[in-house]
Amino acid sequence: MSPPAAHALEPAGAAPARPKLARYVLPLVLFLALALVPFVARWGGEGYILALAIRVMIFGIAALSLDLILGYGALVSFGHAAFLGIGAYAVGILASHGFNDLFLQLAAALVFSALFALVTGAISLRTKGVYFIMITLAFGQMLYFLATSLAAYGGDDGLTLPTRSLVFGAPVLRGGFAFYYVVLGCLVASYVLCRCVVASRFGRVLRGTRENPVRMQAIGYNPFSYQLAAYVIAGTICGLAGVLLANQTEFVSPAYMTWQRSGELIIMVIVGGLASLHGAIIGAAAYLLLEEQLAGYTEHWKMIFGPMLVLLVLFARGGILGLFRRSGRG
Amino acid sequence: MSTTLLLVQTLNGLQFGIILFLIAAGLTLVFGVMDFINLAHGVQYMVGAYFAAAFTAMTGSFFLGLALALPAALAFGLLLEVLVFRHLYDRDHLDQVLATFGIILFLNQGVKFVWGAAPLFVPIPPLLSGSIELMPGLLYPVYRLAILAAGLAVAALLFVLVSKTRAGMLVRAGATNAAMVSALGVDIRRLFMVVFGFGAMLAGFAGAMVAPILSVEPGMGDNILILAFVVIVIGGIGSIRGALLAALLIGLVDTLGRSFGPNILRLFLDPAMASQTGRALAPMLIYILMAAVLFFRPSGLFPVKR
Numbered sequence: 001m002s003p004p005a006a007h008a009l010e011p012a013g014a015a016p017a018r019p020k021l022a023r024y025v026l027p028l029v030l031f032l033a034l035a036l037v038p039f040v041a042r043w044g045g046e047g048y049i050l051a052l053a054i055r056v057m058i059f060g061i062a063a064l065s066l067d068l069i070l071g072y073g074a075l076v077s078f079g080h081a082a083f084l085g086i087g088a089y090a091v092g093i094l095a096s097h098g099f100n101d102l103f104l105q106l107a108a109a110l111v112f113s114a115l116f117a118l119v120t121g122a123i124s125l126r127t128k129g130v131y132f133i134m135i136t137l138a139f140g141q142m143l144y145f146l147a148t149s150l151a152a153y154g155g156d157d158g159l160t161l162p163t164r165s166l167v168f169g170a171p172v173l174r175g176g177f178a179f180y181y182v183v184l185g186c187l188v189a190s191y192v193l194c195r196c197v198v199a200s201r202f203g204r205v206l207r208g209t210r211e212n213p214v215r216m217q218a219i220g221y222n223p224f225s226y227q228l229a230a231y232v233i234a235g236t237i238c239g240l241a242g243v244l245l246a247n248q249t250e251f252v253s254p255a256y257m258t259w260q261r262s263g264e265l266i267i268m269v270i271v272g273g274l275a276s277l278h279g280a281i282i283g284a285a286a287y288l289l290l291e292e293q294l295a296g297y298t299e300h301w302k303m304i305f306g307p308m309l310v311l312l313v314l315f316a317r318g319g320i321l322g323l324f325r326r327s328g329r330g
Numbered sequence: 331m332s333t334t335l336l337l338v339q340t341l342n343g344l345q346f347g348i349i350l351f352l353i354a355a356g357l358t359l360v361f362g363v364m365d366f367i368n369l370a371h372g373v374q375y376m377v378g379a380y381f382a383a384a385f386t387a388m389t390g391s392f393f394l395g396l397a398l399a400l401p402a403a404l405a406f407g408l409l410l411e412v413l414v415f416r417h418l419y420d421r422d423h424l425d426q427v428l429a430t431f432g433i434i435l436f437l438n439q440g441v442k443f444v445w446g447a448a449p450l451f452v453p454i455p456p457l458l459s460g461s462i463e464l465m466p467g468l469l470y471p472v473y474r475l476a477i478l479a480a481g482l483a484v485a486a487l488l489f490v491l492v493s494k495t496r497a498g499m500l501v502r503a504g505a506t507n508a509a510m511v512s513a514l515g516v517d518i519r520r521l522f523m524v525v526f527g528f529g530a531m532l533a534g535f536a537g538a539m540v541a542p543i544l545s546v547e548p549g550m551g552d553n554i555l556i557l558a559f560v561v562i563v564i565g566g567i568g569s570i571r572g573a574l575l576a577a578l579l580i581g582l583v584d585t586l587g588r589s590f591g592p593n594i595l596r597l598f599l600d601p602a603m604a605s606q607t608g609r610a611l612a613p614m615l616i617y618i619l620m621a622a623v624l625f626f627r628p629s630g631l632f633p634v635k636r
Contacts, residue, residue, distance in 0.1 A: 306436025
């Protein structure tokens with residue numbers, strides 16, 4: 001929030017202080033490491049490691065889409081998990097009627113996510129600050145209760161998929177290896193898309209509205225339409241994550257869109273570091289791996305994780321990437 | 331749709347509303363005065379219920395248990411304030427959401443650790459058990475009436491406190507402009523602490539009161555927290571009057587919507603369709619109401635004037 005608005009409109013590349021390392025090398029290393037995971041995993045626990053890494057990447061997509069509006073637009077959406085649910089239910093509902101084609105399911109998921117984002121975003125963006133947090137929460141809850149009442153599709157208990165999505169009738173996603181690289185491809189594509197959005201003129205205006213919407217309005221931009229467009233893009237990408245999540249678990253349930261899940265997505269973004277995109281992926285990895293690790297020690301892992309979160313907020317501002325940056329500046 | 335059923339459900343709705351008000355009152359004051367989003371307010375309700383259950387089991391009397399649970403809930407709220415919350419007042423909302431979310435995780439698991447995952451049951455005190463006949467053919471449990479009466483009494487007390495006393499005046503002034511109150515020589519930190527402790531105690535009181543009619547279990551505060559947020563957002567953040575009206579409105583809409591929604595829809599749709607849609611719509615009603623209110627009045631029904 002602190003830099004003056006004049007700086008906010010400078011192109012990102014003009015900032016000399018930010019080391020190039022964090023901006024290009026770190027994401028490249030990250031994706032390279034993810035690409036190598038299946039080969040490393042061959043030495044032991046292949047299925048387990050692949051499943052965990054796939055989960056990390058799926059939530060990485062969701063978190064990075066949230067980072068687009070949360071980090072770059074300062075729009076604290078507390079209902080982002082709803083889009084995970086839309087994506088997952090698009091797969092589940094179509095599959096239960098016998099439509100197993102991936103592209104059909106994907107199209108439905110993306111269209112409905114975009115529509116839901118467009119309608120709820122247009123209403124939510126009329127409000128500011130905490131009212132925005134609460135109204136996005138309300139829309140998330142609406143969808144959650146709608147899903148619990150869909151008796152034909154499992155209601156509260158959820159719905160087991162008959163099969164993973166088919167590509168032109170072929171069970172391409174069934175193998176762990178192939179599915180892994182499909183998810184990785186989606187992650188990289190989402191990252192590149194968001195990176196382009198952020199680097200474009202649109203992205204600079206969005207950051208301008210984050211810093212000072214009144215000044216942006218004064219120089220002739222309408223913050224509402226830029227924020228709404230960002231909201232729709234973020235929701236649509238998160239819908240993609242929902243499609244992948246349903247395919248990984250082969251199960252769809254309202255639990256994907258509880259408000260606690262939305263809270264977890266916010267945690268992932270903040271833990272990794274706001275407004276950096278790859279930070280959100282690192283945050284998702286940190287959250288899920290820590291959860292896995294702590295849950296291995298004790299069933300009461302949340303008693304350790306909760307205080308860690310509090311300490312993180314109190315003492316480590318800027319998240320994991322913040323630590324990198326601080327050490328980089330010396 | 332008989333009149334008796336309608337009356338019973340209206341009473342249930344009012345009773346639910348008054349419980350919501352007890353929780354929302356603390357939340358709206360903490361929010362209005364300190365500009366602090368406290369997601370952990372719901373677990374304070376849960377902790378109050380657990381204290382009541384534990385002390386009731388210990389002393390063998392619900393009233394003694396309640397009398398012990400209140401100061402315990404107050405002390406617990408103050409402890410959280412000193413340990414965590416006071417370091418967050420100057421932070422942005424996102425930090426507050428995150429830290430208080432961490433507290434939710436900790437406490438939900440903490441009560442499981444201490445009392446086990448199975449729900450605890452608190453017996454209804456013998457003095458307040460049984461039902462009375464309010465009207466011919468209308469039996470209503472005494473305990474639920476007692477909740478309604480106690481809640482209304484606390485609400486009345488709260489109004490007197492906030493509108494007639496010096497402390498209440500400071501709270502109202504703080505909700506309007508905390509910086510100015512501080513500049514006039516009031517110890518704003520102490521005011522925050524008092525408001526916070528009081529809010530925690532009200533939430534704890536609500537939890538203790540419903541302990542005999544609901545099961546006391548981990549996570550019981552999570553959903554009611556969201557409802558309390560809906561209440562304060564509809565009412566206008568920082569407004570006690572708004573919170574009361576919105577709480578009663580939400581209580582009634584939710585209870586009546588769930589019991590009569592399908593019947594009302596049957597007037598327009600065929601029965602199978604109506605019951606299906608009714609069951610789907612009922613839990614969504616209050617969120618639709620909230621979205622509608624915010625659409626037309628983006629800062630709630632009774633915004634605090636700044």
